[in-house]
Amino acid sequence: MRHDFLDRYSRLDSPIHRLPTTAKLLSTLCVISATVTLHFTHAWFFIIVAGVLLILSALTTIPWRFLFGRLMVLEPFALGIAVMALFQENGVFVFLSILTKSTLCLFTVILLSNTAPFAEILLSLKRFGVPKLLITILALMYRYLFVLIDETERLNRARSSRTFSNSPIRKWHTMASLIGQLFVRSTERAERIYAAMSARGWK
Amino acid sequence: MNPAIEIRGLQFRYPDGKEALRGISFTIADGECVGLVGPNGSGKSTLLLHLNGLLPESLPKDPNVVVYGRALNKENAAEIRRDVGLLFQDPDDQLFCPTVYEDVAFGPEQFGLDKEKVRAVVTKALETTSLLGHEHRSPHHLSSGEKRRVCLAGVLACEPRVLALDEPTSNLDPRGKRNLIQTLKSIPATKIIATHDLEMVVELCSRTIVLDQGTIIADGPTHQLLGDEKLMLAHGLEKPHILRHVHPH
Amino acid sequence: MHIPDGFLDAKTAIATGMFSITGLGTALRRAERHVQSRKIPLIGLAAAFIFVAQMLNFPVASGTSGHLLGATLAAVLLGPSAAIIVMSSVLIVQALIFADGGILALGANIFNMAIVATLCGYGIYKILQIFFRGEQGRLVAVGFASWCATVIASVFCAGELAWSGTALWGTAFPAMAGVHMLTGLGEATITMLVIAAISKTRPELLEDNDQAVPANGRSTAFVYVALIVIGLLLLVAPHASPLPDGLEQVASSLGFEHKATEAPILPSPIKDYQLPGIPSAGTATIVAGVIGALAVFALSFLFARVLARRQKSAVHPSSPPNRQ
Ligand SMILES: Nc1ncnc2c1ncn2[C@@H]1O[C@H](COP(=O)(O)OP(=O)(O)OP(=O)(O)O)[C@@H](O)[C@H]1O
Ligand SMILES: [Mg+2]
Numbered sequence A: 001m002r003h004d005f006l007d008r009y010s011r012l013d014s015p016i017h018r019l020p021t022t023a024k025l026l027s028t029l030c031v032i033s034a035t036v037t038l039h040f041t042h043a044w045f046f047i048i049v050a051g052v053l054l055i056l057s058a059l060t061t062i063p064w065r066f067l068f069g070r071l072m073v074l075e076p077f078a079l080g081i082a083v084m085a086l087f088q089e090n091g092v093f094v095f096l097s098i099l100t101k102s103t104l105c106l107f108t109v110i111l112l113s114n115t116a117p118f119a120e121i122l123l124s125l126k127r128f129g130v131p132k133l134l135i136t137i138l139a140l141m142y143r144y145l146f147v148l149i150d151e152t153e154r155l156n157r158a159r160s161s162r163t164f165s166n167s168p169i170r171k172w173h174t175m176a177s178l179i180g181q182l183f184v185r186s187t188e189r190a191e192r193i194y195a196a197m198s199a200r201g202w203k
Numbered sequence B: 001m002n003p004a005i006e007i008r009g010l011q012f013r014y015p016d017g018k019e020a021l022r023g024i025s026f027t028i029a030d031g032e033c034v035g036l037v038g039p040n041g042s043g044k045s046t047l048l049l050h051l052n053g054l055l056p057e058s059l060p061k062d063p064n065v066v067v068y069g070r071a072l073n074k075e076n077a078a079e080i081r082r083d084v085g086l087l088f089q090d091p092d093d094q095l096f097c098p099t100v101y102e103d104v105a106f107g108p109e110q111f112g113l114d115k116e117k118v119r120a121v122v123t124k125a126l127e128t129t130s131l132l133g134h135e136h137r138s139p140h141h142l143s144s145g146e147k148r149r150v151c152l153a154g155v156l157a158c159e160p161r162v163l164a165l166d167e168p169t170s171n172l173d174p175r176g177k178r179n180l181i182q183t184l185k186s187i188p189a190t191k192i193i194a195t196h197d198l199e200m201v202v203e204l205c206s207r208t209i210v211l212d213q214g215t216i217i218a219d220g221p222t223h224q225l226l227g228d229e230k231l232m233l234a235h236g237l238e239k240p241h242i243l244r245h246v247h248p249h
Numbered sequence C: 001m002h003i004p005d006g007f008l009d010a011k012t013a014i015a016t017g018m019f020s021i022t023g024l025g026t027a028l029r030r031a032e033r034h035v036q037s038r039k040i041p042l043i044g045l046a047a048a049f050i051f052v053a054q055m056l057n058f059p060v061a062s063g064t065s066g067h068l069l070g071a072t073l074a075a076v077l078l079g080p081s082a083a084i085i086v087m088s089s090v091l092i093v094q095a096l097i098f099a100d101g102g103i104l105a106l107g108a109n110i111f112n113m114a115i116v117a118t119l120c121g122y123g124i125y126k127i128l129q130i131f132f133r134g135e136q137g138r139l140v141a142v143g144f145a146s147w148c149a150t151v152i153a154s155v156f157c158a159g160e161l162a163w164s165g166t167a168l169w170g171t172a173f174p175a176m177a178g179v180h181m182l183t184g185l186g187e188a189t190i191t192m193l194v195i196a197a198i199s200k201t202r203p204e205l206l207e208d209n210d211q212a213v214p215a216n217g218r219s220t221a222f223v224y225v226a227l228i229v230i231g232l233l234l235l236v237a238p239h240a241s242p243l244p245d246g247l248e249q250v251a252s253s254l255g256f257e258h259k260a261t262e263a264p265i266l267p268s269p270i271k272d273y274q275l276p277g278i279p280s281a282g283t284a285t286i287v288a289g290v291i292g293a294l295a296v297f298a299l300s301f302l303f304a305r306v307l308a309r310r311q312k313s314a315v316h317p318s319s320p321p322n323r324q
Helices: A021-037 A043-060 A064-086 A093-116 A118-127 A132-160 A168-199 B042-051 B077-083 B100-110 B115-128 B146-158 B173-184 B199-204 B222-226 B231-232 C010-034 C038-057 C071-078 C079-099 C106-131 C134-163 C169-201 C205-210 C217-240 C248-254 C256-262 C276-319
Strands: B005-013 B019-028 B031-039 B064-065 B084-088 B162-166 B190-194 B205-213 B215-221
Touching: A021 A093, A021 C010, A043 A093, A043 B100, A064 A093, A064 B019, A064 B064, A064 C169, A093 C079, A093 C205, A118 A132, A118 C079, A132 A168, A132 B231, A168 B084, A168 C038, B005 B042, B019 B042, B019 B115, B019 B215, B019 C134, B031 B042, B042 B064, B042 B084, B042 B162, B077 B084, B084 B146, B084 C205, B100 B146, B115 B146, B146 B173, B146 C256, B173 B199, B173 C079, B190 B199, B190 C134, B190 C169, B190 C256, B199 C169, B215 B222, B215 C256, C010 C106, C010 C134, C010 C217, C038 C071, C038 C079, C071 C079, C071 C205, C071 C256, C079 C106, C106 C134, C106 C217, C134 C169, C134 C217, C134 C276, C169 C205
Parallel strands: B031 B190, B031 B205, B084 B162, B162 B190
Antiparallel strands: B005 B019, B005 B064, B205 B215
């Protein structure tokens, strides 16, 4: 199975995709900082941000359905926490303010992650002085995420082809031993990766 | 001239007690291409890991692996790893960087080449494996054949004198296999190829070593060994089709 | 528990960011010093592993499902420094690629889920291991520690929301703590099951994780837990008392308030008003928490017993008959 669904659009060719990743990363940070810190009464600002984001997404040529689909997947979590804001004086105002801000920020990050490949984001982070060890670990993690998802799928399929009960207790047991097996395999793979890294002169 | 690889009485036991190699000795001359065949679990991968000093975990006092006249020990392991390029059985283990370019550049960077040199070496390796233009792709978007070629490029970029390849053609379709064999033919290095693909051995290697249960069963010219139906069957192998009409002796 | 952007104001984001950078930085430095280079790929793989484990759904009643957080699991499997790096990496990738959890809120999320939850889980696990030994003891410790880690992390999360003026402490604390006392049950069960599964197939993986920790692991465990308890008291105590604006008070005594007022571009629009009667909800939550902890401990104990017994009976038939 292929897992490009996770970062399917980050390698498209559009004016936005062609911009340098560092610039995109920095502008994302700026937009988010401004959105978060500015008081909600400055409605004009939020309208402008929304407009700019929409124009940018049009330029990226990423399908709208995908972008809004991502947003809809993530929005419920924000909503769940935002509800707590209602129980206070002026609650509705706070609620709306938070919801607007978080939606704009979510959309900004969705745009970033679908126009900049993670490998390049890592390179930018390295340039900003993020410790080398952390970069190495993030790179390894991102690389093997896909391999592990594949492995999980295979393990899961092998299990379900031999599982004949539907009880949730059984299900929890099988899921947990699947996670256990996944960890055991990860440690074994880590050993082999270490060998491969040493074979090409690591440390 | 020193032989490329010399192995004397190599024994190895995995920590769980499994005896994988029981007294292996052979010599490979510079420029030779040797096939290493044998059934599953015969110790082929284990042997190749030894060529690179990756096994045993702590290198022994009196070394039994000698590469171009240097006995492999703790001090020169790094240097010898540069001379022996190892292609692993599972490409996913070997492709650990987020992009193709970074992965191929990993070895040269570790060896301390400067940026321009690295770029040149990487470009050359990608060209040999016909991967130019794939530099910025992520490994998880590649097909098995492409993954395998990237691994090979990563090994070639270290400019090794010996190539140790562990099942280079597994998971490849016939065309991928053909391309890989052509690529390997064009590389002048000394080669030792562990594989179940006997047709490839016939095509590439003049000499074959048959391994079973951690010991060398036979060592000789490829046509003679692989054409010996009795020997092949006794060790879980099959006489390859191209040799059907050839009779030993 | 992933806080999205927009829920925290600047002072909270900056303060938690500082804490996280310090914590993660320390973990990285310790890992560089104490972890052998052959374990570095394992940290990367473990991060991918936790990420994937979090994606798996465990069915709960009526079609809903829960999933793992994994902080305690990581800490038990890898030791605290590696676990902090693992959990932080998971959160960073989730924030940057999946927009799950905010970018500016990353500091807070790392603080709650990668630092507090990990240290708390690890500390409680290690302390309980002093009193409960053997296979069953390990499982009891794992179960209780993961429940506590989840609940305590959620209390910190509530504290940050309240401090930002997003929600009243009187609302956020009971809501967050209450919900996570329940989801913590799932976390504890899954973590116990996973550890039991691993100790059945590869027990040695559970033994050598302490290499990453210097020998005095136990006293460090006490220090972690003590620090977190002090933090919790600072967070909870002022609110449980009838004094209003307790967190603000703590903040001002620590000097954060000062900083926040110095920077007028970073407003915190709504002040934290306490409604009359709300403190009792806070108190009720604390009481519920204590009772819950006792109950969870008892449950972990029983469950561990069942699991440990199953393990034994599972081992017996497969072990070869005595050959004299
Ligand atoms: N990490 C390990 N720990 C313990 N035993 C191992 C390990 N790796 C391999 N072995 C054992 O050592 C023996 C030789 O294994 P090896 O992988 O070298 O065989 P192989 O010839 O490469 O087999 P294949 O054709 O299947 O790749 C096998 O019996 C195997 O079970
Ligand atoms: Mg093999």
